Amino acid sequence: MALLQISEPGMSAAPHQHKLAIGIDLGTTNSLVATVRSGLSHALNDEHGHALLPSVVHYLEHGAVEVGFNAQKQQNIDPHNTIVSVKRFMGRGLKDIDVSQLPYRFTEAGGMVQIETRAGIKSPVEISSEILKTLKTRAELALGGELVGAVITVPAYFDDAQRQATKDAARLAGINVLRLLNEPTAAAVAYGLDNASQGVYVIYDLGGGTFDVSILKLSKGVFEVLATNGDSALGGDDFDHRIFCWILETAKLSPRKAHDTRLLLSKAREAKEWLTEHSEANISCLLSDGEFVNLILSSDKFIALTANLVQKTLSPTRKAMRDAGLTIEDINGVVMVGGATRMPQVRKTIEEYFKQTPLTNLDPDKVVALGAAIQANVLAGNKSDEDLLLLDVIPLSLGLETYGGLTEKVIHRNSTLPVARAQEFTTYKDGQTAMSIHVVQGERELVSDCRSLARFELRGIPSMVAGAARIRVTFTVDADGLLSVSARETSTNVEAHIAVKPSYGLSEDEITNILKASFNCAEADKKARMLAEARVAAGAILEAVTVALATDSALISVAEKQAIEAEMQRLDLIKESQDDDAIHKGIEALNHATEAFAAARMNASVSRALAGKNLEDIKL
Amino acid sequence: MSSNLHLNYFELFGLSPKFNLELAKLESNFRKIQSESHPDRFVTASPTEKLQSMQLATLANEAYQTLKNPANRAKYLLALQGIEAIAETNTAMPLDFLMQQMEWREALEDATSAKDISALENLLREMQQEAKLLQTELGLLLDQDLLLNKNTDYTSATDATRKLIFIDKVYADINKAIEQLEATL
Numbered sequence: 037m038a039l040l041q042i043s044e045p046g047m048s049a050a051p052h053q054h055k056l057a058i059g060i061d062l063g064t065t066n067s068l069v070a071t072v073r074s075g076l077s078h079a080l081n082d083e084h085g086h087a088l089l090p091s092v093v094h095y096l097e098h099g100a101v102e103v104g105f106n107a108q109k110q111q112n113i114d115p116h117n118t119i120v121s122v123k124r125f126m127g128r129g130l131k132d133i134d135v136s137q138l139p140y141r142f143t144e145a146g147g148m149v150q151i152e153t154r155a156g157i158k159s160p161v162e163i164s165s166e167i168l169k170t171l172k173t174r175a176e177l178a179l180g181g182e183l184v185g186a187v188i189t190v191p192a193y194f195d196d197a198q199r200q201a202t203k204d205a206a207r208l209a210g211i212n213v214l215r216l217l218n219e220p221t222a223a224a225v226a227y228g229l230d231n232a233s234q235g236v237y238v239i240y241d242l243g244g245g246t247f248d249v250s251i252l253k254l255s256k257g258v259f260e261v262l263a264t265n266g267d268s269a270l271g272g273d274d275f276d277h278r279i280f281c282w283i284l285e286t287a288k289l290s291p292r293k294a295h296d297t298r299l300l301l302s303k304a305r306e307a308k309e310w311l312t313e314h315s316e317a318n319i320s321c322l323l324s325d326g327e328f329v330n331l332i333l334s335s336d337k338f339i340a341l342t343a344n345l346v347q348k349t350l351s352p353t354r355k356a357m358r359d360a361g362l363t364i365e366d367i368n369g370v371v372m373v374g375g376a377t378r379m380p381q382v383r384k385t386i387e388e389y390f391k392q393t394p395l396t397n398l399d400p401d402k403v404v405a406l407g408a409a410i411q412a413n414v415l416a417g418n419k420s421d422e423d424l425l426l427l428d429v430i431p432l433s434l435g436l437e438t439y440g441g442l443t444e445k446v447i448h449r450n451s452t453l454p455v456a457r458a459q460e461f462t463t464y465k466d467g468q469t470a471m472s473i474h475v476v477q478g479e480r481e482l483v484s485d486c487r488s489l490a491r492f493e494l495r496g497i498p499s500m501v502a503g504a505a506r507i508r509v510t511f512t513v514d515a516d517g518l519l520s521v522s523a524r525e526t527s528t529n530v531e532a533h534i535a536v537k538p539s540y541g542l543s544e545d546e547i548t549n550i551l552k553a554s555f556n557c558a559e560a561d562k563k564a565r566m567l568a569e570a571r572v573a574a575g576a577i578l579e580a581v582t583v584a585l586a587t588d589s590a591l592i593s594v595a596e597k598q599a600i601e602a603e604m605q606r607l608d609l610i611k612e613s614q615d616d617d618a619i620h621k622g623i624e625a626l627n628h629a630t631e632a633f634a635a636a637r638m639n640a641s642v643s644r645a646l647a648g649k650n651l652e653d654i655k656l
Numbered sequence: 657m658s659s660n661l662h663l664n665y666f667e668l669f670g671l672s673p674k675f676n677l678e679l680a681k682l683e684s685n686f687r688k689i690q691s692e693s694h695p696d697r698f699v700t701a702s703p704t705e706k707l708q709s710m711q712l713a714t715l716a717n718e719a720y721q722t723l724k725n726p727a728n729r730a731k732y733l734l735a736l737q738g739i740e741a742i743a744e745t746n747t748a749m750p751l752d753f754l755m756q757q758m759e760w761r762e763a764l765e766d767a768t769s770a771k772d773i774s775a776l777e778n779l780l781r782e783m784q785q786e787a788k789l790l791q792t793e794l795g796l797l798l799d800q801d802l803l804l805n806k807n808t809d810y811t812s813a814t815d816a817t818r819k820l821i822f823i824d825k826v827y828a829d830i831n832k833a834i835e836q837l838e839a840t841l
Contacts, residue, residue, distance in 0.1 A: 351838050580701045580702045630704050638692070642712070645691060
């Protein structure tokens with residue numbers, strides 16, 4: 037084994053070796069990637085000097101795929117095979133989206149929409165993974181090395197299905213996800229660290245397709261989200277759409293084919309952007325039937341057309357303020373994030389509501405990625421001068437279906453993550469051995485108005501009289517905002533433990549099949565990938581334990597230390613074998629051997645943190 | 657070495673169990689514990705350490721939310737003494753408080769059907785003031801009872817706690833009514 041280096045707990049074993057980690061803003065309209073170099077967060081540019089990558093994926097003939105500007109050029113020419121704003125479809129079913137104005141051929145599978153392209157039926161997860169792959173390649177080229185992992189941002193108001201879909205897309209792109217980070221929180225990190233701010237801040241994030249508002253309390257490097265709210269289907273795209281409808285109406289055009297729809301939407305977007313700094317915009321284009329459109333849109337007309345869209349953002353803002361228990365006098369600053377906040381009417385409305393000029397000094401398109409990169413750098417274990425801790429919340433309540441199709445809330449919105457809640461159930465019939473549990477997410481009282489997350493059956497309940505069985509179901513939401521459910525029967529000595537993964541995520545087999553189909557080579561087969569992943573996991577735990585022993589071996593006896601080292605040597609040998617099962621068993625054995633050590637380390641670090649001037653208060 | 661996971665919420669934050677807590681210290685100690693235990697600190701750690709981090713961070717969140725909210729803090733202090741403030745067998749309330757409750761409920765219904773958001777907001781402020789008074793009362797009752805320990809049955813403190821829990825519930829219902837009205841605007 038290599039010479040041991042001593043470092044801070046949780047930090048890298050080799051402090052001089054900078055680990056390559058990136059932050060990715062996977063946006064509705066544009067995506068970008070950033071990293072921390074020499075202590076500063078930078079967006080990484082493509083070979084033409086562009087930081088922004090249009091979130092557009094074009095499927096060509098013969099299996100080729102293009103992403104970004106080239107794909108964007110194809111959106112009017114080849115609309116069926118050029119997917120724009122795919123983020124709007126993540127974790128969404130057909131009933132959730134208005135397909136009438138979209139040029140795609142939709143189907144549905146596993147509760148999520150799918151799009152028919154010439155390259156076959158593609159899920160939003162696969163399409164998004166193309167964007168992520170492009171950014172990953174860009175980062176690897178720019179940084180010249182293997183990436184440890186990435187922080188990927190999601191709208192704070194994304195529900196569990198949308199988050200799971202994002203994480204699946206990253207896995208499909210071969211990215212190790214260090215954390216899913218809420219976009220407004222990422223923006224706050226970029227702002228907070230740049231401006232050394234303290235106090236309560238509102239992050240108003242109006243992106244291409246999503247709206248988030250988060251209220252954060254900043255102090256000494258801790259970013260505590262007090263409340264978040266939003267609308268995961270409201271953004272700059274809707275402003276384009278208003279202009280599009282106005283064009284159809286004003287030019288008295290009949291409903292259009294896909295090609296013209298795309299063209300007019302592009303013209304609408306150009307007009308919107310032009311109106312940010314001008315009082316009128318000219319919209320002119322030639323349609324496929326030879327008809328020529330030539331219109332002038334004034335900024336006053338544009339403001340009138342979109343007034344209720346801007347107003348629509350105020351209701352979530354008020355909700356977040358109420359949930360945080362704050363009034364506008366408590367707010368130290370309002371930060372504008374997302375390209376759509378460039379529109380003067382948006383800034384004006386927010387300025388009037390909060391009675392202060394919003395902060396716009398960082399580029400609203402880049403700030404999310406910059407913040408994500410800072411967090412990625414910390415999570416990867418690179419030592420940073422700033423002590424950064426993000427305490428985020430779950431945006432929407434989790435509940436269970438009870439009698440009459442009503443929801444019973446188990447975890448309330450704005451609970452700080454991670455959070456776990458247990459709920460006890462019992463049988464209502466004699467001899468009942470199974471029960472079905474339905475988990476939903478949302479604030480409404482009727483189950484049918486909430487999003488269905490998972491439906492599962494608990495089987496093997498011991499046969500007893502009605503009401504005697506005690507089934508304890510535990511809901512856990514991790515720091516990514518992702519739910520897992522476990523259940524056990526507690527009245528008997530037999531404990532059935534069931535882990536339930538929500539049904540909409542991709543299974544291991546599905547991931548493998550998609551990879552196989554896309555690479556079309558033997559290497560991508562399941563076994564080889566499992567082996568590679570097992571080896572990575574073995575390497576990671578060996579490194580983690582090495583670091584832990586180097587720092588804290590004083591906390592355990594010599595015998596305990598030797599037992600751990602024996603398991604380490606064993607795993608070090610097994611990990612070179614071809615047997616991924618054996619490697620996993622070795623990992624488990626080492627893991628088991630370090631349980632007491634891990635507990636001792638955690639206790640010691642917490643005691644250290646609470647020690648000092650608080651000692652006189654401890655009268656236990 | 658005993659695990660942090662078995663400490664009661666006050667012990668976890670190194671605070672003495674009483675109602676009149678120093679909230680600034682609660683907050684700073686919560687942050688200190690999260691700084692050491694949050695899963696973000698263990699992204700590259702072993703699975704065992706990740707699990708421990710998850711458990712302690714979850715406990716710290718739960719404990720912080722419980723102690724931060726006055727009604728929950730009072731309920732928790734009573735629970736530590738073996739008293740369940742809200743029990744099905746124990747629902748009696750003083751008559752004057754019952755009358756007061758009905759008035760608030762009526763005011764809530766009237767303002768809701770009149771779609772009068774500002775009346776609802778006034779009602780919110782009224783509830784806040786009521787809650788403040790009760791908290792002052794609870795601070796005296798509960799902290800004194802805790803000092804006396806065995807020589808008290810916590811009756812008055814339990815009554816005050818139940819009132820406070822009730823006020824919290826009305827407060828939440830008013831907020832919900834405002835939210836629903838705003839959604840229909």
